Amino acid sequence: MAERIYVTGHKSPDTDSICSSYALAKLKELQGIDAVPVRAGELNKETTFALEYFKVTPQPLVTDFYIKVGEAVHRDVEPLALSASLKDAARWFSDHEGHDFAPVVNDGKFAGILERGALAEEFIRTVTGNELDLVKDLVHDAETVFSTSDNGHDVPAEGRYVVVDGTEYIGVICAACVAAAPKKKVFLVDHNEKKQIIDGIDEAEIVGVVDHHRIGGTLETDAPIFIYFRPVGCSATMVTALYEEAGISIPQNMAGLLLSAIISDTVLFRSPTCTAEDKAAAEKLAAVAGVDIKAYGMEMLKAGANVSDLSPDEIVRNDMKEFNGNGQTFTVAQVQVMDTTDLLDQKQTLLNALEKLRADNDYLASFLMITSIIDEATNLIFAGNMDGVVGKAFAKDVLGNEVYLPGVMSRKKQVIPQILSSL
Numbered sequence: 001m002a003e004r005i006y007v008t009g010h011k012s013p014d015t016d017s018i019c020s021s022y023a024l025a026k027l028k029e030l031q032g033i034d035a036v037p038v039r040a041g042e043l044n045k046e047t048t049f050a051l052e053y054f055k056v057t058p059q060p061l062v063t064d065f066y067i068k069v070g071e072a073v074h075r076d077v078e079p080l081a082l083s084a085s086l087k088d089a090a091r092w093f094s095d096h097e098g099h100d101f102a103p104v105v106n107d108g109k110f111a112g113i114l115e116r117g118a119l120a121e122e123f124i125r126t127v128t129g130n131e132l133d134l135v136k137d138l139v140h141d142a143e144t145v146f147s148t149s150d151n152g153h154d155v156p157a158e159g160r161y162v163v164v165d166g167t168e169y170i171g172v173i174c175a176a177c178v179a180a181a182p183k184k185k186v187f188l189v190d191h192n193e194k195k196q197i198i199d200g201i202d203e204a205e206i207v208g209v210v211d212h213h214r215i216g217g218t219l220e221t222d223a224p225i226f227i228y229f230r231p232v233g234c235s236a237t238m239v240t241a242l243y244e245e246a247g248i249s250i251p252q253n254m255a256g257l258l259l260s261a262i263i264s265d266t267v268l269f270r271s272p273t274c275t276a277e278d279k280a281a282a283e284k285l286a287a288v289a290g291v292d293i294k295a296y297g298m299e300m301l302k303a304g305a306n307v308s309d310l311s312p313d314e315i316v317r318n319d320m321k322e323f324n325g326n327g328q329t330f331t332v333a334q335v336q337v338m339d340t341t342d343l344l345d346q347k348q349t350l351l352n353a354l355e356k357l358r359a360d361n362d363y364l365a366s367f368l369m370i371t372s373i374i375d376e377a378t379n380l381i382f383a384g385n386m387d388g389v390v391g392k393a394f395a396k397d398v399l400g401n402e403v404y405l406p407g408v409m410s411r412k413k414q415v416i417p418q419i420l421s422s423l
């Protein structure tokens with residue numbers, strides 16, 4: 001059986017995460033590998049614009065990689081019919097040594113279980129001259145029944161359990177079956193920190209990483225894997241290089257997605273994270289995609305910069321990432337807008353939403369970068385007792401849980417290292 005590889009970006013996906021994982025899965029598919037793109041969360045407006053512009057259907061949402069009961073169930077445990085005779089039931093148990101109960105169905109629908117002990121009792125009764133009952137008289141409800149969509153790790157260590165899909169009988173599950181189920185193969189794009197990976201990665205197998213972020217320290221694998229890290233402005237630049245290395249021409253729509261990712265991550269080459277390589281890749285991609293970088297780029301950034309219909313709770317979670325420093329977790333969200341006036345006017349409301357987010361999740365702090373694409377500057381606001389850390393990190397006086405940072409656009413290069421080293 002070919003082993004499918006799930007290619008995914010990070011939680012709260014941005015345009016790079018969605019587009020680079022999509023294009024990398026496409027490259028693998030073109031190389032004859034069974035790879036599918038998945039996404040770790042809802043699309044933002046900018047990404048939606050890019051996908052619609054290049055007529056690409058978004059990849060399916062995956063909320064976790066836990067092994068599901070349906071993936072580990074033994075489907076070959078034939079059930080007993082409700083209309084069966086007790087002789088049939090006895091035969092069933094002799095064919096299924098070690099099974100304490102027989103699943104019983106009525107027209108394919110799960111009807112309950114017949115216990116080995118109950119059957120034995122019944123035969124003992126016949127010796128004393130009692131009439132034999134039928135299977136249907138001995139059947140009773142199972143105490144615990146699993147659904148195919150349940151998580152395998154919830155199956156108790158001891159015993160076997162019936163698995164259903166709705167009312168339909170599917171088979172039998174045990175903890176050993178779950179342990180023996182094949183792990184999903186996952187290829188990470190644009191992230192490597194545990195907190196940013198789709199839940200349940202411990203029950204899956206990481207087979208590769210393409211990323212341009214700091215190495216978050218928690219990544220551990222059982223076997224050697226493909227690793228491609230470079231300090232460039234965008235994962236899409238690396239995916240573009242992988243197409244070239246493979247000698248495979250980039251499909252027009254994939255070129256459009258990769259270009260969108262570079263424009264997004266580098267804020268149209270304005271971010272200090274942007275390298276000559278990102279620019280060169282973007283130019284090549286724009287030629288294949290058939291768009292003008294500046295015109296398309298501004299249109300796409302504008303689509304993403306419109307936060308007027310987002311609630312304060314949504315704004316403070318926009319493009320949010322969790323980070324770990326000194327064993328404590330903090331979050332940094334970012335909104336990139338053409339004009340920061342509207343957002344700064346509601347600063348207190350946003351601070352309240354940040355504090356709620358921080359307190360609800362027991363974070364050390366929650367930050368929001370309000371970044372102006374036009375001014376190339378960021379107003380960094382935050383909840384949490386961080387005046388000292390923030391003041392030290394940016395060598396600025398903190399006023400009202402805010403610092404103004406001219407020239408700062410990049411979270412990963414101009415905010416995260418500074419905070420981490422000041423914690």
Ligand SMILES: [Mn+2]
Binds near residue numbers: 190233265
């Ligand atoms: Mn990226």
